[in-house]
Amino acid sequence: MGGTDAGAFRRMLRKLTSDVEVLDADDLTEDSAKSGAQRAAECACGQEVTVMGRLRSVDFCPQDAEASLEAELFDGTEGVTLIWMGRRRIPGIEPGRTMRVRGRLSVRGGRKVLYNPYYEICQAQT
Incomplete structure (x- = not known):
């Protein structure tokens, strides 16, 4: 088996033996990288x-002073609260x-947060 064939075989074997959540995270990470987005795990406050x-x-x-809409975005490496x-x-x-979101990253309670991020809803990958 050549180098390319061996690599394809290893990828196929990994897909057959890996947990579905791990594969989904890998796909999200790959799609994110292709889009030019940053990995959440590498972003800093x-x-x-x-x-x-x-x-x-x-x-x-609903909070005392002002209501808010909160969402958790997962890119395959880490979650970011929007x-x-x-x-x-x-x-x-x-x-x-x-989604693709953009903003200045904060940290609240140990979680990465984007307040009022600019956002774009993306088409599902097939």
Whole structure:
């Protein structure tokens, strides 16, 4: 088997023996890299970042002073919490959607957060 054939065989064998969640994370990471987005795991507080991934959850959070819409975006390496202040709902923002977001990264309670990020809803990869 040549080098290329061996590599293809290893990839096929890995797909047959790996956990579905691991494979999904790998696919998300690959799609993110192809789009030119940064890996969430490599982003640091204070940086202007662009991250692409899939929404795992979307929650409306009524707080004392101001309500917010919170979503968790997972890019295959790490989750980033997206928070839109003063919003109860945003059409198209729902679990399972693939999105590309941009903003200045903060850290709140040990979690990476983007407040009021610019966003683009992406077509599902086939």
